[in-house]
Amino acid sequence: MVKIFIDPGHGGTDSGAVANGLFEKNLTLQIALFLRDILISEYDGISVRLSRSTDQTVTLSERTNAANSWKADYFVSIHINAGGGTGFESYVYPGVSAPTTTYRNALHDEIARSVDLTDRGKKNANFHVLRETSMSAILTENGFIDTTSDANKLRNASFLQSIARAHASGLEKAFQLKKKATNLYKVQVGAFKVKANADELANSLTSKGFDAFVLLEGGLFRVQAGAFRSKQNADELAAKIKQAGHDAFVFQ
Numbered sequence: 040m041v042k043i044f045i046d047p048g049h050g051g052t053d054s055g056a057v058a059n060g061l062f063e064k065n066l067t068l069q070i071a072l073f074l075r076d077i078l079i080s081e082y083d084g085i086s087v088r089l090s091r092s093t094d095q096t097v098t099l100s101e102r103t104n105a106a107n108s109w110k111a112d113y114f115v116s117i118h119i120n121a122g123g124g125t126g127f128e129s130y131v132y133p134g135v136s137a138p139t140t141t142y143r144n145a146l147h148d149e150i151a152r153s154v155d156l157t158d159r160g161k162k163n164a165n166f167h168v169l170r171e172t173s174m175s176a177i178l179t180e181n182g183f184i185d186t187t188s189d190a191n192k193l194r195n196a197s198f199l200q201s202i203a204r205a206h207a208s209g210l211e212k213a214f215q216l217k218k219k220a221t222n223l224y225k226v227q228v229g230a231f232k233v234k235a236n237a238d239e240l241a242n243s244l245t246s247k248g249f250d251a252f253v254l255l256e257g258g259l260f261r262v263q264a265g266a267f268r269s270k271q272n273a274d275e276l277a278a279k280i281k282q283a284g285h286d287a288f289v290f291q
């Protein structure tokens with residue numbers, strides 16, 4: 040059993056960075072909840088805890104104490120950057136070695152590859168959550184809330200979902216997580232070589248009230264609108280999406 044502790048940055052009276060009508064504490068929570076859901080629903084042999092699952096004030100010590108007493112295998116702190124700039128970067132504690140560096144490389148490379156943000160590089164910092172955790176830890180800074188182009192991406196739930204999915208794929212590689220053997224019926228709306236085209240379609244679906252997210256599979260950016268155990272539910276969703284003017288097909 041791999042124990043992953045997810046730490047959505049800030050919360051409650053601590054908003055984190057605020058700009059462009061966005062609050063860091065809300066974005067980090069959304070990404071963390073998406074990540075928890077993906078890990079629990081798609082992988083076997085994994086146990087997940089969060090430092091908070093609501094808009095709640097939690098001190099830094101409370102966060103690291105919770106992970107330490109649970110004896111987590113890995114600590115993932117999720118943040119949004121501020122201060123001018125653009126893109127994604129990750130942090131580990133200065134001077135750490137494997138497996139912390141190996142885990143970080145797996146997550147960083149996956150996020151940099153599949154999320155539509157510039158790669159600002161792999162960095163070190165003496166942050167509380169990296170220093171006071173007794174297990175390997177990473178802190179990710181996912182875009183700049185005070186840079187308009189990043190903020191406009193962070194406004195979209197499908198973009199936050201793509202960040203969560205990239206964290207999950209990185210964790211899968213780092214810990215050799217095994218996918219659940221389920222035969223889900225998936226509703227696919229499009230597949231593109233260019234990620235921007237997939238994002239555009241996902242945003243258009245979201246604006247029409249559908250859930251949609253982009254995932255990289257077999258070299259194509261696929262826009263998926265849902266996955267069901269029941270084929271009938273998948274067919275019904277595909278029919279609604281067709282009524283809304285898009286192509287959709289169901290596959291296993």
Ligand SMILES: [Zn+2]
Pocket residue numbers: 048049055056063118119
């Ligand atoms: Zn932060």
